[in-house]
Amino acid sequence: MPVTMRDVAERAGVSIKTVSNVLNGYSYLRPATRERVEVAIAELGYRINMSARHLRKGRTGMIGLALPELAHPYFAEFADLMIVEAEKVGFRVLIERTGATRDGALTSLDSSQRRITDGLMFFPLGLDPDDGELLAVDYPLVLLGERIFGAPVDHVTMANVEAARAATVHLAEQGCRRIVALGARLDEGMGSPTLRLEGYREGLASAGLAFDPALVVEVDPWTRQTGADGIARLLDSGVDFDGVFAMNDSMAFGVLHELHTRKIAVPEDVAVIGFDDVDDAGFHEPPLSSIAPGRVQIAREAVRMLVERIDGDTQPPRLAIADFELRARESSRRPQPALSKVDAAG
Amino acid sequence: MPVTMRDVAERAGVSIKTVSNVLNGYSYLRPATRERVEVAIAELGYRINMSARHLRKGRTGMIGLALPELAHPYFAEFADLMIVEAEKVGFRVLIERTGATRDGALTSLDSSQRRITDGLMFFPLGLDPDDGELLAVDYPLVLLGERIFGAPVDHVTMANVEAARAATVHLAEQGCRRIVALGARLDEGMGSPTLRLEGYREGLASAGLAFDPALVVEVDPWTRQTGADGIARLLDSGVDFDGVFAMNDSMAFGVLHELHTRKIAVPEDVAVIGFDDVDDAGFHEPPLSSIAPGRVQIAREAVRMLVERIDGDTQPPRLAIADFELRARESSRRPQPALSKVDAAG
DNA sequence: ATGAAAGCGCTAACAA
DNA sequence: TTGTTAGCGCTTTCAT
Numbered sequence: 001m002p003v004t005m006r007d008v009a010e011r012a013g014v015s016i017k018t019v020s021n022v023l024n025g026y027s028y029l030r031p032a033t034r035e036r037v038e039v040a041i042a043e044l045g046y047r048i049n050m051s052a053r054h055l056r057k058g059r060t061g062m063i064g065l066a067l068p069e070l071a072h073p074y075f076a077e078f079a080d081l082m083i084v085e086a087e088k089v090g091f092r093v094l095i096e097r098t099g100a101t102r103d104g105a106l107t108s109l110d111s112s113q114r115r116i117t118d119g120l121m122f123f124p125l126g127l128d129p130d131d132g133e134l135l136a137v138d139y140p141l142v143l144l145g146e147r148i149f150g151a152p153v154d155h156v157t158m159a160n161v162e163a164a165r166a167a168t169v170h171l172a173e174q175g176c177r178r179i180v181a182l183g184a185r186l187d188e189g190m191g192s193p194t195l196r197l198e199g200y201r202e203g204l205a206s207a208g209l210a211f212d213p214a215l216v217v218e219v220d221p222w223t224r225q226t227g228a229d230g231i232a233r234l235l236d237s238g239v240d241f242d243g244v245f246a247m248n249d250s251m252a253f254g255v256l257h258e259l260h261t262r263k264i265a266v267p268e269d270v271a272v273i274g275f276d277d278v279d280d281a282g283f284h285e286p287p288l289s290s291i292a293p294g295r296v297q298i299a300r301e302a303v304r305m306l307v308e309r310i311d312g313d314t315q316p317p318r319l320a321i322a323d324f325e326l327r328a329r330e331s332s333r334r335p336q337p338a339l340s341k342v343d344a345a346g
Numbered sequence: 347m348p349v350t351m352r353d354v355a356e357r358a359g360v361s362i363k364t365v366s367n368v369l370n371g372y373s374y375l376r377p378a379t380r381e382r383v384e385v386a387i388a389e390l391g392y393r394i395n396m397s398a399r400h401l402r403k404g405r406t407g408m409i410g411l412a413l414p415e416l417a418h419p420y421f422a423e424f425a426d427l428m429i430v431e432a433e434k435v436g437f438r439v440l441i442e443r444t445g446a447t448r449d450g451a452l453t454s455l456d457s458s459q460r461r462i463t464d465g466l467m468f469f470p471l472g473l474d475p476d477d478g479e480l481l482a483v484d485y486p487l488v489l490l491g492e493r494i495f496g497a498p499v500d501h502v503t504m505a506n507v508e509a510a511r512a513a514t515v516h517l518a519e520q521g522c523r524r525i526v527a528l529g530a531r532l533d534e535g536m537g538s539p540t541l542r543l544e545g546y547r548e549g550l551a552s553a554g555l556a557f558d559p560a561l562v563v564e565v566d567p568w569t570r571q572t573g574a575d576g577i578a579r580l581l582d583s584g585v586d587f588d589g590v591f592a593m594n595d596s597m598a599f600g601v602l603h604e605l606h607t608r609k610i611a612v613p614e615d616v617a618v619i620g621f622d623d624v625d626d627a628g629f630h631e632p633p634l635s636s637i638a639p640g641r642v643q644i645a646r647e648a649v650r651m652l653v654e655r656i657d658g659d660t661q662p663p664r665l666a667i668a669d670f671e672l673r674a675r676e677s678s679r680r681p682q683p684a685l686s687k688v689d690a691a692g
Numbered sequence: 693a694t695g696a697a698a699g700c701g702c703t704a705a706c707a708a
Numbered sequence: 709t710t711g712t713t714a715g716c717g718c719t720t721t722c723a724t
Binding site for chain 2: 002045047049050051052054055060062069070071073076077079080083084087092093094095097110115116138224228253254256257260279280282283284285286287
């Protein structure tokens with residue numbers, strides 16, 4: 001039989017309310033009373049029952065974070081930041097694993113509705129661009145990442161187009177003339193593949209390079225293996241290229257791996273840049289250039305926005321766009337513009 | 347005002363109890379009644395209040411997973427598996443980030459005591475070997491990883507000594523004669539550093555190699571950067587070596603990075619093997635050999651044990667030891683035993 | 693097969 | 709400064 005507040009109150013010779021006051025840091029308590037209660041708590045080994053408190057307060061002090069999977073470093077690193085940021089403002093994070101599937105996403109949206117959490121931060125991978133109405137939920141919700149829906153919700157994202165553009169321009173500056181866009185998904189609405197492809201095209205244009213559809217490689221999902229496969233396909237098809245803009249780091253790692261296997265030198269034959277700047281990027285061979293989204297900024301902003309909503313803020317939906325930074329490392333840094341082009345036969 | 351069961355009951359013209367029965371899949375319900383209740387639920391958009399259910403049932407359906415941080419791929423991949431396994435048996439996982447600190451560990455142990463979770467799976471990094479008594483908690487607890495405490499709790503681990511021994515023997519078989527043990531911590535009790543060092547010594551012995559304290563490098567914590575620094579120190583000190591057994595993959599990645607920077611060829615000059623076999627291991631250059639602990643097995647077993655305890659199992663503490671597998675990749679695979687030794691001056 | 697009523701442990705009015 | 713009381717929304721006997 002677990003110890004309850006009533007037991008503590010009895011032991012300390014006070015009322016339940018007083019115990020509650022002590023637990024909640026209520027100010028107007030006679031020190032002696034507080035002392036007695038604290039002693040009783042310690043002696044009895046009392047622990048508050050959170051479920052009861054949650055029921056009574058109508059809040060759980062937890063916020064959900066729906067993401068595809070923790071095995072993906074980008075999301076794992078994000079989750080870590082979210083936990084830290086949430087803790088600072090007194091919340092805990094409950095991770096909802098969607099598996100990047102529609103079902104998983106729907107389940108997350110629904111489970112938050114069950115008030116197991118006070119609100120949800122949501123990477124909507126697995127939903128379609130026209131699933132906006134699903135996001136018209138009756139609890140605090142902050143959308144993360146890039147997809148744009150019609151839904152009237154707070155949104156924290158980064159400058160995808162500008163960042164992709166910067167990555168592309170960077171490769172061009174290194175002397176690349178035929179730059180691959182790896183990870184495009186031609187069918188999509190306004191997700192990050194689309195936005196990053198848009199930035200890629202802008203980058204080409206501003207560098208005076210022609211857009212060649214043959215250099216646009218569709219990859220789904222964005223993993224190490226699919227990245228490696230994608231670039232392998234391209235090499236096998238005989239298309240010439242001397243630079244790769246991978247739309248995330250995982251694919252870029254796959255690219256480095258495949259190029260290495262085929263004895264294609266990076267950055268000499270092919271320069272590579274990724275996107276996300278996961279912790280591991282600098283420790284690959286060669287160290288991977290990447291786009292660092294303002295992850296801390298995104299995490300902090302998302303938590304802040306969500307907590308504001310939880311606290312009753314009812315202003316119109318907001319949009320926050322984090323800064324990014326291009327981290328040029330060895331994988332894309334050439335002493336001077338190279339002239340060589342790889343023969344794609346592998 | 348949120349919709350409650352009472353509202354649903356009224357709307358459906360039944361009692362609260364009947365609504366509850368429908369929600370809990372109670373069998374003896376007239377189909378027509380169930381139907382009416384379900385319609386009412388849908389029309390009202392009713393969602394069950396989990397806090398109330400938790401309070402009433404004395405359970406939350408959540409289990410805690412205390413780990414150092416999600417930014418560490420090993421733990422992130424583990425957490426992912428735990429979430430999947432727990433879901434299979436109807437539990438959710440609440441991640442507790444300890445930061446590998448003592449304070450963090452204590453907080454996790456304590457917060458579980460507050461019955462926010464029904465039990466805890468615990469990577470006790472940050473605690474001392476003699477902190478066993480802290481683990482004598484009054485809720486279901488499963489210890490993960492390698493440290494051995496006197497505490498009477500369930501424990502799921504792997505064959506650290508045997509695995510480290512296998513890794514060392516493997517390097518010896520590839521022709522290594524001077525093998526570094528990276529990550530040792532001489533001061534510790536029975537944590538994984540100690541066990542893996544023990545295995546390393548056994549491996550040397552069985553390969554007929556002498557133990558040389560100069561080849562034992564202390565590193566703490568086990569990260570990419572500290573791994574790189576550790577091997578850099580060794581190189582700078584002028585100690586000769588031709589193989590590295592890194593006690594986790596992160597350090598091994600740091601080693602690959604540092605060796606690459608210094609133009610030391612892997613595996614020709616120095617063969618390298620890691621430990622954990624994180625997803626990224628096969629995608630580094632060269633692909634990293636590693637020890638794969640039976641992660642799925644560990645996750646499944648831990649969840650199973652914990653849930654049994656939550657369900658009231660009171661048998662004596664158990665110990666489960668998962669299988670491991672050595673994954674030999676390019677970083678340690680030599681065509682034939684090499685004779686070269688690296689000059690450590692770097 | 694369904695209803696009535698008690699109470700899980702806590703916090704928030706309201707009193708005193 | 710502290711006590712009394714009334715629920716928060718649900719599940720669970722115990723009836724019927």
